[in-house]
Amino acid sequence: MDYISTRGLSPAVDSAQAVLSGLAPDGGLYMPEAIPAFDWQRCLTLSAQQMSAEILKALLPDIPDMDTLVKNAYTGKFETEDLTPTVPVGDFQVLELFRGPTSAFKDVALSMLPQLLTAAKKEKGIAEEIRILTATSGDTGKAALVGFRDVPGVSICVFYPYGGVSQVQRAQMVTQEGSNVHVCAVEGNFDDAQTGVKNIFAACQGKRLPFLLSSANSINIGRLAPQIMYYFRSYADLLARKTIALGDKVDFSVPTGNFGDILAGYLAKRLGLPVGKLICASNANNVLTDFLTTGVYDRRRPLLKTTSPSMDILVSSNLERLLYLLSGDTALVAGLMKDLNEQGFYKVPDSLLAAIQAEFAAGYCDDARAENYIGKVYRDHGYLMDPHTACGWAVAERQKGENPMVVLSTASPYKFSTAVLTAIGGDTSGSEYDRMERLRALTGVPIPANLAALREKPERHTGVIPKEKMLEFVLGR
Template identity: 50%
Template sequence: MNTFYHSTRSAADSVTSKQAILAGIAPDGGLYVSDALGETRLALEDVCAQDFHATARLVLGTLLPDYTADELASCVDAAYGAQWDSEAVCPLTPLGTDWLLELYHGPTCAFKDVALQMLPQLMSVARAGDGRKIMVVTATSGDTGKAALDGFAGVEGTGVTVFYPYGKVSDIQRLQMVTQLGGNVAVCAVRGTFDDCQGEVKRIFADRELASRLAERGVVLSSANSINVGRLAPQVTYYFDSYAQLVRRGVVRMGEEVTFCVPTGNFGDVLAGYYAKRMGLPVRRLVVASNANDVLTDFLTTGTYDRRRDFHKTISPSMDILVSSNLERLLYFASKGDCELVTSLMADLAEKGFYTVPERVMDEIRSTFACGRADDADTRETIFDTWRELDVLIDPHTAVAKHVLDALPADGTERVCLSTASPYKFCADVLAALGEVTDGMNGFACMDALEAKTRTAAPAQLSGLRADAVLHDDVCDRERMGGFVESACARVFL
């Protein structure tokens, strides 16, 4: 089996999975992919007879084959240990006639923990004996930031720098980041949108002069965003594991297809489902659920990806994204590895702000992917109805997915709605959706009121933030992000 990775934009230079994880992004700006995806299909009999940890070892061993079994076992044990408040890691629970995949039981109460508790472990193994220091640089629309900070804080030989859009994350999300402890962490708000942050991070990675200056200090940059294959691969696990839970419950017979509905902005979460399908998971449809920033819905409907549109600040801020980076990987696979096409499309996006995909490629994409959207009014109504009718409290991102799923005609499959965050990360908006007035209330007052109204409990890792001091209050313009990274490297790696 071909164990190598190469850029979506060129197959000329190959690297191992360890090298791809350390680099984060390919030198030409493309994302690392392996043409071996789908060559090895996981045995469903094995998956359905084992727990999350065993499936994680199996998935990662298939996608990252230059890691040894012992290395992966150590990584899995460290990533999915006592920091999770569910023995199942990602439990599946009823949601009316559908199912809710709860991905928020990790230390930062968001699905990003599944990958970002694992990525530092994978990086540490990959850099063993390397001698270089790594500065992980990431942009976040809300959840990735804290998950990256938590995962990399205190990791020897590694620093982490997080940028988030100023005023465009929830109070609780912001506090999670700006109170982060650790001598190797740096956090900065950026005046602009997530796309501004993400675009500038990509430019920083392509800055050869900066790379040269950092190399003189023995420092290299890497990424914790889902552009890093080490961030994407662990997410494949919960698709297989949720299927196993359905089989063990007796609601799905082994081999029957399942539909997944995924709230997504950067396309990484749903792309992991596509990887799972290529690896043998019986998937009928992957439903892409968008909020008012519905660039993905328009793309899947029309075949044209167009970021030239108004940006909407919504109550599902982690999806407030107009440039979905991981879509590039899907374009590569759906075009049967046409690097020239992918390069052309990405150039059009950068230069013109849009691209149109050939119909043959769109036919391939639409054979697996469906789509839908929900604006803020739809989202609030879904939060209210889900609590009133099902006694299930969901966050705004999950509500986007549930609204889209409810609008789809039944297709005879069991349907799984991915729940990407605790509702208490967005307590003000959830409380307002339940009909309460939140004017003048800070995040913790809303948290307390939400607990009282629903008789549920906020996770301790969120309620405990009220006692934490703000340690990171930097704010910069997009043009100063590179300088912030360089100064963070100087401070962390003295």
Template identity: 50%
Template sequence: MNTFYHSTRSNEQLVTSKQAILTGIAPDGGLYVCDDITSHQLDLNTICNQTFMETSRLVLSTLLDDYTSEEIAACVEEAYGSSFDTPAITPVTPLGNDWLLELYHGPTCAFKDVALQMLPRLMSKAHAQSDQNIMIVTATSGDTGKAALAGFAGVPGTGICVFYPEGKVSDVQRLQMVTQTGSNVEVCAVSGNFDDVQTEVKHIFADKNLAGRLHTSNIALSSANSINIGRLVPQVVYYFDAYAQLVRSGTLKKGESVEFCVPTGNFGDVLAGYYAKLMGLPVARLVVASNSNDVLCDFIESGVYDRRRPFYTTISPSMDILVSSNLERLLYLLSDGDCELIASLMKQLSEEGHYTVPRALHERIRETFSYGHATDEETSKAIHTTWEQNHVLIDTHTAVAKHVLAQQQPSDAAARVCLSTASPFKFPADVLAALGEDITGLDGFTCMDRLSELTGAQAPRQLSELRDAEVIRNASCDVSGMSEIVENACMRCLA
């Protein structure tokens, strides 16, 4: 083993990947990173002749090298062996002259499944060497919550507490969470938006008094958000696998470059693509696609990150975010590991709501990252035209990326790939309305049925069956009450 992790804000304390995954977030509030990603170059010849499962074992063994090969193999088999509805796991399919990377074939019909079927397995292997019980505390803007609940429910020695912004997730997303069974599970709606919830979760992690009280009961907190390196690393896999699929189909020749357009709010999904680029994938450009909460677009354009702006509730709710946590990792990597700079920028963001990166750093970001945003009207139009022209049904987040990709100037890429992050049936009302149907007075399941009738597409069973599921998680609080919810959940589930 030669890969160690440390905080983006200090390199004084080195930890193994197992320790980083169990801890989730560094004690100083930074995110765990390693400094030798570029030394881990993966061979394209090997990648292009492998299955998703084989590439998953290779990527995880490379970046999480204190796990044994046997541990990694077991994690991959448990995560992907039977829980996805296609053996391809993340198939690449045609989208006009471009390509769609379908990331929604897992148990909760969202891209988060790729990582959140893996993370509990990685934690379990790491937990076997620890005598502490772990409480996962997670903020969700929609999809992370159910994917994390599905992954961690019933896992020995582990509990999970999920917070979501009340009224700001889709009906289907909410039902997926509040019907979750399991004795080690807590779900709570919070008054506020996702940024309010995510910020308070970070405060909970930093609360030394709470940590001390939990320690007496042999409990530690960790995260299932993409701030956890164990969430980020599995997402690197599907970038390599998508490239391999395109090579095998004859779309690409090995060595030709590819462009990815990624709908993103917290920056984790697109950052995984940058990790793949650092590890040798020929990525010409990564396109950040935002909705009306376009703080990332403004940052890439100007080098100024400013969260002091209106917050919009959109039809792509998983992207309704103004504080993109994973951007911190990119800034660390592109500043050549300047911990002092990163700590200063994050302090300024916390205290003043904005920061400006040095010009040289901004220029490096612009070398790889492009951007664009879509309004709700443009998102709906993209759904409509994609169905009319290509007979491909996409959700409201994928549609943001589809619109943005269509606006991009040509690059050197030999192929362009749009990441499709959720099933359209998770957002049936908005997708149905985009197709020109009147949804007045219709509930989510009526919209789901009508969407299926109109398009001939079948709603995933795990979504359609929610109509008969019992709501068993009715907790709610304001932001100030979240810490108490966490502590009570720890005592109920783990003490």
């Protein structure tokens, strides 16, 4: 299958090379030239692992033995064989994406990406080391570190914004073990770290290095494609409970930062799944809400620190893929990205905005409203959710129509215990670990084992660098 750059200035590659490269040489993102035909109804009858394998076979056909890769990625690593269960909570359904080894939705993709990358490397006969570069707003980093830990022939560098992740998210990264893992804080915000990673790719383009560069961010199609599975899994769960009949449309409210998670939902729809509206739920950094409402994407605003830090993003990279999918015009996309880089904003044509609004709705939720919904949902339904999920719930309530509504729950509440304790009226004194234990005692919700173990782990990666030193950090590992 041919993959092309969203900006149209790089040669087409096959799906294995797209995974290996991560980012296209022209700075664009790889997408299949055409969405393949897919038997979506049969897919709904399969187990979660089988669903994943069938979807990945369709989208990444040049990577062999996908059934084995999926088995290696997931078996014994998640709390449930369903991987991502959907549970009824009040009038909504909640898709729990935090049942993996780091208690965040990124586990679904980043358990799979190392398998895809090493298989693609073997398929292409590549002997050099692959160095993974990752910018994280909180959850991607730890999931990537766990996924790539001690994988032969691969090393990984993770950059996170200094002071811009929760204490638990930071602890997860800086305590990471492994001979091939490197973690560093960057002075600045997530957008600075993400731009820095893209600049490293650009600076190294065409140069002879002792390693090949790739990415574990969702700019890599190998990171994005595995996320499609859980939309199918959720729809199948609703079918099994007779909440819906086959063919009924389902709306999904998705807490959104870099636009990868919600784009996976749109790709599920393009593969045939009866998805209704995809609702883009932002926090107070509501650049996506403004864009989906007006057609103007404008990053020229201060980045606010919120209680949902994984959504503290002003440059949503995967939106570029949507612009390509709905316009089919690589020259237009390249021009819009040039405007964003040089001027800080762009405006899409009215026809493209109309096409986007036919598929997506949007809203945002500030910290105060998120706190209110955490408390309300816990009091009314006994269900504990983190601040990102609370944003998804709040926006879902405003956007609810006739279709059943699924809210994506992207992280364990224990990753943000201070905010959650505050919302339910608990005592927030003491250390982060004290607050986790107090939240458990108050609610009876178990602390995930991987988070409970953090207290005893030593910090191994404590460096902080200016963003201008990121390239030097990568080359010096």
